[in-house]
Amino acid sequence: GNDKPLNFLEQIIKKDIDEGRCNGLVTRFPPEPNGYLHIGHAKSICLNFGLAERFGGVCNLRFDDTNPAKEEMEYVEAIKADVEWLGFTWGGDIKYASNYFDQFYGWAQHLIKNGKAYVCDLNAEQAREYRGTLKEGGKPSPYRERSVEENLDLLERMKNGEFDEGAKTLRAKIDMSHGNINMRDPILYRIRKQSHHQTGDKWCIYPSYDFAHGQEDAIEGVTHSICTLEFADHRPLYEWFIENLPVPSKPKQYEFGRLNLNYTVTSKRKLKQLVDEGVVTGWDDPRMPTIAGYRRRGYTPAAIRKFCEMIGVTKSDGVVDVAMLEHAIRDDLDKNAPRAMCVLNPLKVTLTNYPSDKTEVFTAAGHPNRDDLQSRELPFGQVVYIDKEDFREEANKKYKRLVIGKRVRLRNAYVIEADEAIKNDAGEIIEVKARIIENTVGNDPEDGVKPKGVIHWVAAHDCVDAEVRLYDRLFVDEAPDAGNKDFMETINPESLTVLTNCKLEKSLAMATAGQGFQFEREGYFCRDAKEPGLVFNRTIGLRDSWGK
Ligand code: ATP
Ligand code: MG
Ligand code: MG
Numbered sequence: 001g002n003d004k005p006l007n008f009l010e011q012i013i014k015k016d017i018d019e020g021r022c023n024g025l026v027t028r029f030p031p032e033p034n035g036y037l038h039i040g041h042a043k044s045i046c047l048n049f050g051l052a053e054r055f056g057g058v059c060n061l062r063f064d065d066t067n068p069a070k071e072e073m074e075y076v077e078a079i080k081a082d083v084e085w086l087g088f089t090w091g092g093d094i095k096y097a098s099n100y101f102d103q104f105y106g107w108a109q110h111l112i113k114n115g116k117a118y119v120c121d122l123n124a125e126q127a128r129e130y131r132g133t134l135k136e137g138g139k140p141s142p143y144r145e146r147s148v149e150e151n152l153d154l155l156e157r158m159k160n161g162e163f164d165e166g167a168k169t170l171r172a173k174i175d176m177s178h179g180n181i182n183m184r185d186p187i188l189y190r191i192r193k194q195s196h197h198q199t200g201d202k203w204c205i206y207p208s209y210d211f212a213h214g215q216e217d218a219i220e221g222v223t224h225s226i227c228t229l230e231f232a233d234h235r236p237l238y239e240w241f242i243e244n245l246p247v248p249s250k251p252k253q254y255e256f257g258r259l260n261l262n263y264t265v266t267s268k269r270k271l272k273q274l275v276d277e278g279v280v281t282g283w284d285d286p287r288m289p290t291i292a293g294y295r296r297r298g299y300t301p302a303a304i305r306k307f308c309e310m311i312g313v314t315k316s317d318g319v320v321d322v323a324m325l326e327h328a329i330r331d332d333l334d335k336n337a338p339r340a341m342c343v344l345n346p347l348k349v350t351l352t353n354y355p356s357d358k359t360e361v362f363t364a365a366g367h368p369n370r371d372d373l374q375s376r377e378l379p380f381g382q383v384v385y386i387d388k389e390d391f392r393e394e395a396n397k398k399y400k401r402l403v404i405g406k407r408v409r410l411r412n413a414y415v416i417e418a419d420e421a422i423k424n425d426a427g428e429i430i431e432v433k434a435r436i437i438e439n440t441v442g443n444d445p446e447d448g449v450k451p452k453g454v455i456h457w458v459a460a461h462d463c464v465d466a467e468v469r470l471y472d473r474l475f476v477d478e479a480p481d482a483g484n485k486d487f488m489e490t491i492n493p494e495s496l497t498v499l500t501n502c503k504l505e506k507s508l509a510m511a512t513a514g515q516g517f518q519f520e521r522e523g524y525f526c527r528d529a530k531e532p533g534l535v536f537n538r539t540i541g542l543r544d545s546w547g548k
Contacts, residue, residue, distance in 0.1 A: 008314075009256065014055075026091070028222050031063065033071045043259040047308070057223075071197055082291040101202075107246075108155060119168050127187075132176070169190055171186065180237075219247070226256060229255045235253050262322050263480070297537055304325075331544075342508070342525070343458055347385065358381070359381045379463075384457045408454070468498075517536075
């Protein structure tokens, strides 16, 4: 809500608006389309779009597509869908850094003409050597003093494809002994003989992130360019370009701490490796920390937004407990998800005193305290399924389920008492013979012998079959990619359990793609949006240990 104390960025923006330094806030969310968005990006999205909402400004969606080698249209489309799904609307048309390639080229020529850029023939390794280390200053490239005419000509010929990849770069001419290594003649253009998803084969030189990002902001009138902390060292360079180019506006860069989650990796490169090596079924595998993965798993946009609000915005990096994200979705589904019964590991129970040709239909609330959620019809008959976990031949007092000679209530239906367990040749229990206690729907037994607990069930004659997928954490290690650990070695071999013989109350056959439910006593589940049959994904279990 808007009564919360302002975070440090909100304070800066409020001051800039109050003191007339900007009239109207413009932010941007600038993904590179080289993978699907992950939960870390959700933080940046909620931050940038949230600021625009709060201050009545706009937030642009801009594809930072300056490196064609790793970028694809599939990612562009997925990113758009994810931002919309989170509930945000970008300002105007979608922006692409590649829309500005002509302008960037003109600005490169402008820097050359002012003696502030040159074409350099050092290869990557030599350039690194010349750049020096923090302790020793760098030394000037032997190509640093080329004339303006020669530089303009060479840049033109780079653009025309006359040189091989890596043979030449365009570099800013700043200061080879600068205390900040980013200022030691950074690269502005590289030769890359690759076609681009937006510009095709028009270009074979592509601008660096540093030469593009601030100028993109300036072209779009971005007032506050918010990025993660690792770019703090690039800020002097960001400002150098804004000062040395005839840009139409003067944006400023601010940094905030990136989101890291324990038991998770948040790096597109690493997530891509999980996809490419078949550890998961795709970017939208419900175990992935991608927005598409969380969506398929049954997370709601409201829960992800709430989580981002809970973690707040700080000036330092930190690791957030994944249990906090789980708390956000559990809390949302507890309040909003309709209830239903699903027997994951069915065990047949025959009610020997209930006529085989008789059926009844009971009703159950859609949700314990949401009258707006439709009630459900529960057919009942002589044979029902209960979960294997809910029956034992003998048990101590702590076991509040069905035991031979003892009673349990079938939720929203009769109290029953078990008489006998039927076993197969292998000694496994395949059926239970039991009896209903008359007049116990909505009433306690008249003989005063109370049931020990309440269990869920479905009627055998009128239920639906489904597959249910149970997910666990994808990594067993709390910090899968910390230090020099190989995150691929910390993968949980039991992150997916598939149950193919589950029995669901029949109303669940009508569940829509992605619709979420609480399966009573089991957890929160949603109908898978991709599989054609009836498949449910476990979103999260019932118990919340966060903050306890
Ligand atoms: P990755 O390392 O996963 O590729 P990236 O930062 O290179 O991430 P971009 O597509 O450039 O990915 O990110 C778009 C925006 O999202 C950037 O402004 C970036 O700072 C922000 N962002 C990326 N990861 C996180 C994170 N973990 N927490 C907060 N913001 C993030
Ligand atoms: Mg990036
Ligand atoms: Mg990256």
